[in-house]
Amino acid sequence: MMILLLPSAGRSWGIISAFLTSPCLAGHWGRCIGDCGWGGVRSRAVWCTHAEGWTTFHANCEQQDKPESQRRCFKICDWHLELFEWEVSGWDRCGLVSAAGAEAGAELCVTAQHGLQRRSVRCLQKLNRTVVSSEICEHFSPQPPSEQACLVPCPRDCVVSEFSGWSRCGPGCHRTRAVLAPPLYGGAPCPNLTESRPCGAPACPLGEEQHTYSLRLGPWGQCRPPHPKDAELAARTMLDSGSDSAERSASAVPGSPPQDRAAEVEIGHQSRTVRCLTKQDSAVVLCSYRSFCLQEPVPATSRPCVMPQDCSTSEWSPWSPCSGSCGWGSAAPGLRSRRRSVRSVAVGNGTPCPQLEEREACAAGGKAPLFAWRTSEWKACQVSPLLDQQNPHQQQQAGLCGGGIQSRVVYCAQIIVELGTQRPKEVARPVDGKLCQGPAPAASQVCHLPCLAECAVSSWSAWGPCLPESCQHRHGGRGFRMRQRQVMVDPVGTLAGCPHLVESIPCEDARCHEWVVSEGSCVPHRGRCGPGHRVLKAVCTSRTGEEVPHHLCSELPHPEVVACEVPCARDCVVSEWSPWSPCSHSCSSRNAEGTQSRSRSILALPAEGGKACPPERALQEQRACNEHPCVHFFWEVSPWSSCSQDVLGTALNTTISWIGEATCGVGIQTRKVFCRRSSSGQVTPKRCPESIRPEVVRPCLLPCRKDCVVTLFSEWTPCPTACQPGNATAVKQSRYRIILQDSDNGGQPCPDTLYEERECEDVPICPVYRWKSHRWSPCVLVPGSVRQALPGQSEACGHGLQARAVTCVSEQGGSAAVGDCVRWAGAVPALVQECLVPCKDDCTFTPWSKFTACSSGCDTTRSRRRSLTGRSRKRDKCQNTEVYPQVETEPCPCEAFTSQPHGNWSDCIIREGPSPLQLGVAAQAAARECGQGVRLRAIACYDSAGALVEPSHCSTAGYIEEPCTVPCPFDCKLSDWSRWSPCSSSCGPGVRVRSKWLKEKPYNGGRPCPKLDLKNQVHEAVPCYSECNQYSWEVGPWSPCKINGEENSLHCGEGIQTRKVRCVKIKAQDRGVETVPSSLCNQAEVPETEQKCSLYCPSECAVSDWGQWSPCPQVGSPARAPGSAPHTARCPAQRSLCLVSAGWSGCQLGANATCGRGERRRLLSCRRSDGATVSMQLCQQLQLEKPVPTSSRCVVGCAVDCQLSPWSAWSQCSHSCGTGQMVRGRSVLLRAAGEGRACPQQLTQHRSCPVKPCYSWLLGPWSPCSVQGGQCGDGLQVRNLTCVVHDASVSATSKPVENALCGELPSKENVLQLPCSVPCPGDCHLTEWSEWSSCELTCISGRSFETTGRQSRSRAFMVQSAEHRGSCSGQDMETRPCSGGKCYDYLWQSSPWRDNVRTVWCQRSDGVNVTGGCPLRTKPAEVRHCSPACRKPFSYCTQRGVCGCERGYTEVMRSNGLLDYCVKVPGLEDKKADVKTIAGKNKPVNSKMHDIFKGWSIQPFNPDGKLKVWVYGVSAGGFFIILVCFYLNNPKYIQKSQNISQHCIAGI
Secondary structure, eight states, rough: BSSOOSOOOOOEEEEEOOOOOOOOEOOOOOOOSSEEEEEEOOOBEEEEEETTTTOGGGGGGGGGGOSEEEEEEEEOOGGGGTTTEEEEEEOOOOOOOOOOOOOHHTTTSSSSSEEEEEEEEEEEEEETEEEHHHHHHTTTOOOOOOOEEEEEOBBBBOOOEEOOOOOOOSSSEEEOOOEEEEOBBTTOOOSSSSEOOOOOOOOOOOOOOOOSSEEEEOOOOOOBBBOOOHHHHHHHHHHHHHHOOTTTOOSOOOOOTTBBSSSOOEEEEEOOOOOEEEEETEEEEEEOOHHHHOOOOOOEEEEEOOBBBBOOOOOOOOOOOBBHHHHHHHOEEEEEEEEOOOOEBBTTTTTOOOOOOEEEEEEEEEOOEEEEEEEEOOOOSSSSSHHHHOTHEEEEEEEOOOOEEEEEEEEEEEEEEOTTTTTEEEEEOOOOOGGGGGOOOEEEEEEEEEOOOOOOOOOOOOOOBBBOOOOOOOOOEEEEEEOOOOEEEBBSSSSSSSOOOEEEEESSSSSSEEEEEEOOOOEEEETTTTTEEEEEEEEEEEEESOOOOGGGGGSSOOOOOOEEEOOOOTTTEEEEOOOOOSOOOBOOOBSEEEEEEEEEEEEEEEOOTTTOOGGGGGGEEEEOOOOSSSSOEEEEOOOOOOBBBBHHHHHHHOOOTTTTTTSOOOOOOEEEEEEEETTTTEEOOOGSSGGGOOOOOEEEOOOOOOOEEEEOOOOOOOOOOSBTTTTOOOEEEEEEEOEEEEBBTTTOOOSSEEEEEESSSSSOBOOOEOOOOEEOOOOOOOHHHHHHHHOOOOOOOOEEEEEOOEEEEEEOOOOOOOOHHHTOOOOOOSSSEEEOOOOOOSSBBOOOOOEEESSSSOOOOEEEOOOGGGGGGGGTTTGGGOOOOOOOOOOOOOOEEEEEEESSOOOOOOOOOOOOTTTTTOOOOOOSSSEEEEEEEEEEEEEESSEEOOOGGSSSSEEEEEEEEEOBBBEEEEEOOOOOOOOOOOEEEEEEEEEEEEEEOBTTOOOOOOOTTTTTTEEEEEEEEOOOTEEEEEOOOOOOOOEEEETTOOOEEEEEOOOEEEEEOOOOGOOOOOOOOGSSOOOOOOOOOOEEEEEEESSOOOOOOOOHHHHOOSSSBHHHHHHHHTTTTOOOOOOEEEEEEEEOOOOOOOOTSSEEEEEEEEEEEEEETTTEEHHHHHHHTOOOSSSSSSSSEEOOOHHHHOEEEOOOOOOOOOSBBBEEEEEEOEEEEEEEETOOOOOOOOEEEEOOOOOBOEEEEEOOOOOOOOTTSHHHHHHEEOOOEEEEEEEEOOOOOEEEEOOOGGSOOOOOOOGTTEEEOOOOOOOOEOOOOOOOOBBBOOETTTTTTSEEEEEEEEEEEEESOGGGEEEEEEEEEEEEESSSBBOOOOOEEOOOOBTTBEEEEEEEEOOEEEESSGGGGGOOOOOOOOOSSOSTTTTOOOOTTEEETTTTTEEEEOOOEEEEEEEEEETTTTTTOOSSOOOOOOOOOHHHHHHHHTTTTOOOBOOTTOOOOHHHHHHHHHHHHHHHHHTTTGGGHHHHHHHHHHHHHHOO
């Protein structure tokens, strides 16, 4: 049978034994397959093999031995990544790698050696940190390495200090040294820390001899039970003396104690040896202490003791059910526990009670909880919080918009994973935020509230021609003249929409095409002048002015002939009529009618007999225009209705696909459309053009219905599992839920209950048990059989022990198990105490009386008394009140208290209690952050004795207060905006400007000012546009030409004519024009008000002014209008029009917005090719496309102040007594943005707690080792235990107080007493610990190898006799880690050579001389040797390490530079120095001068032994000098001869 065959090799699960035995073999386990979690299955192949190795049938193998082929396993899925993680510990200390040749390599170590360090790598479940299989974590990421190579410093030997000075001379002299650094990394151990030497001690003065005999006390032996006879007697005595026959004595024969009794106490006895030692000739001899060591008092050799009894416990209870509330499957275990109870407590030195409760992990099936941060939907955007930050006192305005803040609820949700599923199923149940890992999402953010924007439209265009509804009918009929305006700014957030954009006027004879008639030139009937006629020319044009075929127009007009006249030479010459001026009104009303005019001028006056000129009034004509009434018609619409379902909408749902929207269906919106007259209201729809009628129905998206979404209720807060006292108040538990989404569009509303509370049920009540103490038994002494065997101890008196029974009692008074009292009633009362049976010679007293009452006042005392009893009243020694006082007096308690300030002042606290925040509900008002506050300082209260007491004795609050101020931040303040300036341009785009100026500068961290100019102002400019035809120059007709010179009788020739020019503005609603200042019109186009003119004289040819240019054709040059001279001109350059954009404006916000989203704009201007800006209508007529977008969205950053949560409640005091700190904190809800106020650095505040007294047991110093009457041996060190009060500070002074204030005494006996020993003669002992050495780091090449250093201390052993050194224990050393260590270098130091010997020692870099630390391989030589040795006569080893000759001898060297022999220098029998020899020396000594002058010595012999030539020359010169000296030896030359003789001597 093969279930899953893996590619790996199989391994035997059976044992291949004898022939024909067929074991079952199995392969490796395969991969885990199946459902996620513990639903997986792992399989392997199992087969039966013969002993020889071949496979056989399964039936040949024993079926009961068949290995399993399937087992459950944990299937790992991708979503398990959030459940498990690798846990990696820190690296261990680097250790040496054990390898062959390591010892040899250690000698060659220079800086470091190769090592290995390890760490623990485990796969853990994140929830409860349980260790699981590593395969789970390896599925997501490789296992981190658990080993890595490292460096280990070279072995470092133990480093010790220099020896101290020798001790005083006694039996022996000693000196010691201390350990400075322990041996590390295989270095040499520490050397001996002690040196001894014999010394002659002076004889002791007479009468001051040392003790010859010493009494040595041995240690106390084990406690032995009393003899059966003594036990029966003691039991009988105690039973008789007891008042309750049911109470057995604690010293009765041991047995099984009753269930309610804490323990069965049995009192036995223990003994010790007492020996007398004498030291004779360095040998220790035992002697009888009765003969030689008798003293008073005699040390006790036996004493009563408590027989040790171990703690007895019951068996373990069964395991409790597995608590799997936070677990899932076996991979995430829960916990189970079991308990056992105490049957009897430990007595004496018995084994204390073991652990009474055990807990272990267990497999709890069910669901897998994951925890992740979740959020509700964002609340509505609110602008007021940002405005309140700028000015908290301003009143709330309506219609706020722009940048704001919105919030949401952030909570930790529980995600439950169903076993057997591939995907986690999330349950939105809020839990404690501590269960979620990682940072929580933001709970607030900056948002934007759109600003309301009214629709802005342009001005009306000119009225168009009379056009029919359609051009299907070629002939005239009823039509409309229309004008239009455009939407400049779309409306936002308003239902009104834009006003109507088209107005119409009914008209008659509407035509799509019409004839345009022009006049021809005047043709005289006869000759070249006189009456004539003009022929009219008709052209068919469309509504756009284009020439079209004639058949599109109505009947062709008959060619009409108009009479005209060409003036003759003597006639008056008049110009042609000018074009008709624009109509003064666009419509006619009762008060205003439209008119237009034209004029002509006199070109030449008539000559005598010629035709006269027409009168002046005949030079102008005027006619009515735009005679239609000023009544406009337009379509008006109502606002769109809300989106609703309809049959049409249902049809649209099946045909229309809405992309990018969360569709909830398609509905329709409707509105009403009616025709309206501008003056009187609604009229019949026939009055308005049907072709431009707005639509009344449009499709829309139905708003989605939103139900309120809330989380499930959280789990009930746990009820206390620990029992509660019976009189405790009822404990309540609560749960809550969070609104995730508010209802909208008719959805289900949110529930009213978001918080529930109830009382806990089945809260366990703590059972009440107590210890009941019975009467003390009589004092039990050492048994009589033991006591009578000791000398001088036959009387039954002295110190003993007494016991009592302690039982466990329930609340009702009945007996209970001991384990119940151990668990619920606290420590067991004392079962044994010391007692005293007075001897017949002792003084006995009555118990102390109560203290007398205290009178009022702090200087009074109180006393108590006792009196002698029995025979003690007759003994004289008992009457000594100094030794046996019978009256005790103490001061009365004083109720006077004084207080003193303690600690520092707290932070300035703004007293405003934090408002309790509910989940999902924002704080209603921000906490006050500045202004008046208080700061606190704790006080310490002392009584009259100077002891610290509760602060309530001095002050109710425990503080002193003083007012303080937290400065408030002041923002930069600017004035309000000024009014907008007029547009800088009268034609085309311009700029309007407004400004603010500085009023107050910021301080104390307020918002900074924007960038100001030199005048401390800030400006804002927006583009503006002035219609070029809004302001225009209006000109009057030219006046008649006025001839210059009054003497000109002919009234012809050159002259001047004038006209009136004014700047006018066209009024709205066709109300004509008004005169405005000339500065508003384009100054570059100011018409001329005066020009030259001429009147033709009668004999001259009169020519009219040039007419307008005809349209310029594509090819050729146009001629001027008829009536002009035959003169042609080139066409002017064709002037094109284009749209030009101006620069972007600043980001413009809504009227009520201060930040957020806005719009920036740029304006287009219509510009001619010559650079002149013309009316925008000219470009609109050409329908030019906009070259660039004229608007774009922009954002003005909001200045958001940092938002903080309210202050939390003050924490508990950091210390239960003494000087502690209380802290409260707040967190950042929203970080500052833009130019908002930054978050303060102080997010926590501290204040000192009221100083409460600390009560503690103070241990006194250890006493010297006391051997209780002997001179040496085993003894005890004791110290006192005092209850003191203090404030727990470092410099606190302690005052003793009553022991009851400190509570229970320490239970360990070694706290108050310790065994010790005093060395006897011949014993060795350890010295006291040395001081801790300085902290030293392990360093490589001057750099620290470890983060922590080490320091050491040591104890050396001292021995009084060298022959007992072998019995001494070794010296002791301790090492501990330390911080702040230094790197030390160890270098060899040496003294100067002296006689080829010098001192070499090791010195630390701080100047301390040490032993160890310096490498031995680099140690300098201490003794210098010559090689080869200087064995020649009169030779010695010089400082340079070569052989030289003694004083008076010169060297004879070999060819290899070595000394051959020493030759005595002639003439030096008197051993005086000679210049040709080495400096005079009789023996080889270490002389530096010898070495210096050794190089100056003169070698007289060659290496072959013959004298050198210069020796003969010197000898001859010396002989010649002697002769001269004798020759000059006369009186005349006495003085001179003396000088010469001195020179000779010096030369010799």
